Amino acid sequence: MNKIDFNENDKIAILDIISYQPHDRHRACITLIEPSLDVEFESPTASLGNFRVLPCEIFDWVIKHSTMHAVSSLRAVNRRMRLLVDTSLPYKGIISNAPHVRATLERTGVAPHFTVEEVFWILTHGACRVCGDLGLYLWIPDLERCCYNCLREEPDLMPMSERDARAAYGLTARQMGQLPVMVSLPGNYKVSTTSRRKTSKFVSETRARQLGCAVHGGDDGLSKYIASSNTKAKAAYDKRLAKRSRPMSHDSHGRVNNTVDSIERYLVSVYLPYLDLESYTSHTGQACVGCRIAVSRARSLPYNDLTALIRRCGKVYTKEGLLNHFKECAAAQDLWHTKQVHRVVSDRVH
Ligand SMILES: [Zn+2]
Numbered sequence: 313m314n315k316i317d318f319n320e321n322d323k324i325a326i327l328d329i330i331s332y333q334p335h336d337r338h339r340a341c342i343t344l345i346e347p348s349l350d351v352e353f354e355s356p357t358a359s360l361g362n363f364r365v366l367p368c369e370i371f372d373w374v375i376k377h378s379t380m381h382a383v384s385s386l387r388a389v390n391r392r393m394r395l396l397v398d399t400s401l402p403y404k405g406i407i408s409n410a411p412h413v414r415a416t417l418e419r420t421g422v423a424p425h426f427t428v429e430e431v432f433w434i435l436t437h438g439a440c441r442v443c444g445d446l447g448l449y450l451w452i453p454d455l456e457r458c459c460y461n462c463l464r465e466e467p468d469l470m471p472m473s474e475r476d477a478r479a480a481y482g483l484t485a486r487q488m489g490q491l492p493v494m495v496s497l498p499g500n501y502k503v504s505t506t507s508r509r510k511t512s513k514f515v516s517e518t519r520a521r522q523l524g525c526a527v528h529g530g531d532d533g534l535s536k537y538i539a540s541s542n543t544k545a546k547a548a549y550d551k552r553l554a555k556r557s558r559p560m561s562h563d564s565h566g567r568v569n570n571t572v573d574s575i576e577r578y579l580v581s582v583y584l585p586y587l588d589l590e591s592y593t594s595h596t597g598q599a600c601v602g603c604r605i606a607v608s609r610a611r612s613l614p615y616n617d618l619t620a621l622i623r624r625c626g627k628v629y630t631k632e633g634l635l636n637h638f639k640e641c642a643a644a645q646d647l648w649h650t651k652q653v654h655r656v657v658s659d660r661v662h
């Protein structure tokens with residue numbers, strides 16, 4: 313492909329033409345509306361009680377190392393406390409840039425498992441844990457960031473039901489309390505807006521397996537349990553697993569994968585912007601119009617080329633990242649050149 317040159321002045325115009333925000337993908341996961349920090353409330357009248365003697369630095373330190381749930385409870389003490397908590401760093405960073413994430417962790421029951429510091433870390437690190445691209449989704453059971461392409465099909469990002477986890481790894485309800493067990497929320501999910509009314513409980517299979525190892529005395533102990541267990545629940549789980557493991561379909565990496573685009577993936581995820589601490593900019597993700605057009609026009613491409621194109625279409629970028637992508641995206645360059653020609657023609661006419 314020919315190298316394309318563009319100057320500083322062109323950058324805004326290029327972004328204007330080739331970028332869009334994929335709101336349909338963001339809305340494919342949990343969607344909760346949370347009032348922003350700007351919502352006014354009456355001036356506080358109550359005092360902070362014993363907390364008033366704490367210096368700000370100590371108070372911030374306490375908030376940072378507390379769980380999201382503990383901080384929510386503290387906010388509920390009175391308006392003065394809420395004011396103090398909301399201006400504490402890094403909690404302020406979370407509720408200023410992703411207020412819906414606080415509400416989502418609370419509503420899905422996992423807020424007692426994650427600290428403010430852990431959530432802030434995820435907010436400020438933009439790479440997908442699987443592929444390293446910019447990822448704008450929080451995979452809640454592991455508090456990990458992922459991109460849309462990996463969310464759709466990565467085997468590790470398919471959650472396990474609580475029932476399966478208990479049966480597979482011989483865990484009691486009490487032991488499960490050590491894991492972030494997530495309760496899904498009724499709503500519409502996936503780009504195809506599939507409605508889900510009933511709620512279910514999910515965990516990360518990795519965490520459930522680690523807990524199983526700890527409970528049964530390591531890998532060997534867990535393997536012995538798996539080989540010897542003859543409970544009804546385990547037998548029912550084995551049956552479900554055998555049914556799910558039949559090689560019915562493949563993913564874009566060519567792996568046997570029956571869970572591509574399963575609704576459960578979206579039930580445990582929420583849109584999460586990326587806060588770049590260097591520039592203190594919140595990146596909401598720009599996708600490429602050129603790639604979208606290329607997918608819609610793709611007719612007779614070989615399967616591998618088509619899946620690669622679809623994966624590219626599923627990517628999002630920072631503004632700078634999209635400009636870099638522009639340098640190697642023929643479809644986006646075509647769009648830009650077409651606009652340039654139109655502009656010249658229109659200038660001549662006028
Ligand atoms: Zn990824």
Ligand SMILES: [Zn+2]
Pocket residue numbers: 600601602603604637641643644
């Ligand atoms: Zn493109």
